Amino acid sequence: MRHNFYPTQGFKAKRFSTFWIIRFLCPLFFIAPIVLVKPSICLGSEIIVRLSGKIDYPGDFSLLSETIQLKKICFLGINAKGRIDKQFLDFISSQGPPEGDYQVAPPFPAEQWPVKSFNKGGALRLKIITGPGLEILKLSKKNGIAVHGRDFYPLLEDIINKTAMINFHNDSLFERLEKHWGPLRISNWDMGRLADTWVKMNRSPAHWKAKVIRVSPQEIKKLCQPPETKRTLD
Incomplete structure (x- = not known):
């Protein structure tokens, strides 16, 4: 046994x-x-903003990752309809583009923004970290730049009951935005593309690298000038 x-x-x-x-x-x-x-997957996620310093064709920006790319969305100039911060466009036209390294940032508490991060109908905020643009933005008391669409109605539809008050709150949001950031406008169609791409990329703001660089006005005009047969910019 x-x-x-x-x-x-x-x-x-x-x-x-x-x-x-x-x-x-x-x-x-x-x-x-x-x-x-x-x-x-997270490496190589980058936002590139190219600014010309011109008020009619201010520049463009791109979202780049290893798997998805959204290239060269044009900023609208002073002749576009809707909200445009003409003073900021004039400012960078005289002082030069605020070049440097940036990071994706949430709204400041003082903005009293309806949402805490970027989504469709809102604004993509880029806060400057280093570079010569720091001194330029200090002159205008801006913390960075913000990419936005024609209006902020998608943010307000669910929180404003009275339709007549939407325009008032829409204007108020823009005033609070431009107080802290340099607004750069894109079309609502491009804002939809940007928001959809942002969701697909599924990135945390900490994983993004962002930078603002100077680009020749001729290159931006060639890229962004609409054909004569195209409808006016919204």
Whole structure:
């Protein structure tokens, strides 16, 4: 009986050890792809803003990642309909584009913004971190730039009951935005593309790198000037 006992115990010990090895290693097969793959997805996510310093064709911007790219959305000049911060366009025309490194930022508490992060109908805020643009923006008491559409109605529809008050609150939001940021306007169609792409990219603001660079006015005009047959910019 003793001769049979020890081999059985050895077999049980091996089976016990194998069980715990498998139990320990199996989760690693699920964790490893997350640890190894996810950082590679986040790397290379970049926002590039190109400014010409001209008030009619101010510049463009692009969202770039390894898998999705939204290139060269044009900013609208002073002749576009809707909300345009003409003073800020005049300011960067005289002082030069605020070049430097930026980061995606939430609204300031003083803005009393309806949402805490960028979404459709809102504004994509980029706060300057380093670069010569710091001194330029200090002159205008701005913290950075903000990309926005024609209006903020999508943010207000669910919180404003009286339709007659929407225009008032829309104007109020823009005034609060331009107090802290340099607004740069895009069309509502491009705002929809931007918001949809932002959701698809599914990035946390901390993963984005952003920068503002100077571009020649001729290049921007060639890119952004609409054909004569195209409807006027909204």
